[in-house]
Amino acid sequence: MKLYGHGLKLILAMGFLCGTINWAQADATNPTSDLKGASDNAQVKRYDGSFIVSYEKFSFTDFSVPLAPLKASENTEERDSMNNSVFAPEKKLDVEGALTRITYVTPAERSPLEVLRNYEDEITAAKGEILFECKSEGCGGDATRSASGGGGDMSLMMQFFHEADLKDAAFSNGACALTSHIKDQRFFAAKLSAADGDTYVTVQTYTLLDDLYCKELNGRTIALVHVLEPKSRDKKMVVVGAKEMASSLGSQGSISLYGIYFDTDKAELKAESAPTLKEIAGLLESDPKLSVIIVGHTDNQGKFAYNADLSGKRAAAVKKDLVSTYKIKADRLTTAGAGMMAPVASNDNEEGRAKNRRVVLVKLN
Structure with missing residues (x-):
């Protein structure tokens, strides 16, 4: 440490006084x-x-x-x-x-x-x-x-x-x-x-x-x-496929997705989110009985209430696109915003904060 x-x-x-440490x-x-x-x-x-x-x-x-x-x-x-x-x-x-x-x-x-x-x-x-x-x-x-x-x-x-x-x-x-x-x-x-x-x-x-x-x-x-x-980030995240989503929902009840993108402090989906949204739609189309909770998560930058509200709006944006673009029935999609409440990594560095900024699908039934 x-x-x-x-x-x-x-x-x-104290070590110097005891004559046991020499850090000169x-x-x-x-x-x-x-x-x-x-x-x-x-x-x-x-x-x-x-x-x-x-x-x-x-x-x-x-x-x-x-x-x-x-x-x-x-x-x-x-x-x-x-x-x-x-x-x-x-x-x-x-x-x-x-x-x-x-x-x-x-x-x-x-x-x-x-x-x-x-x-x-x-x-x-x-x-x-x-x-x-x-x-x-x-x-x-x-x-x-x-x-x-x-x-x-x-x-x-x-x-x-x-x-x-x-x-x-x-x-x-x-x-x-x-x-x-x-x-x-x-x-x-x-x-x-x-x-x-x-x-x-x-x-x-x-x-x-x-x-x-x-x-x-x-x-x-x-x-x-x-x-x-100014610099565009490298886009190296592998798109999670519908089959992998189904497997994780079946074994763990949830899956974290990092292929859904928003600008800082915004709740509008970016165009590069389309591949992951398409896979979510494929997951739901392959199992008509499946319903999920879409949960938005943020890092700890900013105030608690603000992040909770922002993450909820981002989850709602995902639902809206799935309904309007992919014709998924709205009653199969529930949204929630967890804000900074459920980190999966330390928020003390950018690597950890990036892992905490995510959308999670939770199996509802």
Whole structure:
């Protein structure tokens, strides 16, 4: 199990006192080169003199762009995966595409504001649009936390990832940059428009605070940059045939289908759903006595009530198409929306969230 942040620091500090642990070689260092394999995104330049200390690319994923300060959940008992009180922006934009996440350590004696303004200048020069901007407590949530820890209020960074999602080794420059305490947080979200689609950029700058294993970076300004570029996802899901559906309904009573597609936050069926809908129709035509429940499922992105309603509307859209296009009798189809209530994988990463976004057929009789 990976541990980051101050909880692990306390454990290791106790080991040092006992003379049983020597982690000196794992401490943060003053970076003089980029992390191996990392590079700038072509859409957004780096602040001069900065070095990349954490880097990750996703060929296709979803990404939420905050467009308003974080607000506490109306359900005061709601917690995220790290037992933090849930905070979320009242307004956001959910987009999909190719995502690059880059973390830079900027030169000494550069303030978060100075670095942020330079990034804004680049966006403006590229004729981009600043969609939202905030600083410190005005961003909402806990403005002293990065991605680390549990049991408190969510931070702005936790809208994008938690420390458990990081691949950086404990006390490496990347882990230190993203899991230490922070101050003077600055943030903006922007859009770069182009003929082939919109690119979304978020930049978060802040001062890193640490006097233990990350002390080499204490007081340095960190720049966390996300770039979401337009890209069509690869369509590699094998269409489940009617015979396989019948077999699963007979042996398990249900089957999960991933070949039914909707745009983010929409309940209108996409054209590429047709092959799977045709197989569902074939299943029902082959057994005139069969009736099913069509259950829509979502991941945990967004509020509970919203996802429950959206998943119900998506299930209804499937029923409507089966009735109108394939002439299946409506009384053989019951619809329901489970929202985020029945995950089959972790919602803490995109791979798991993709498995949770599905339509399930349940045998009714």
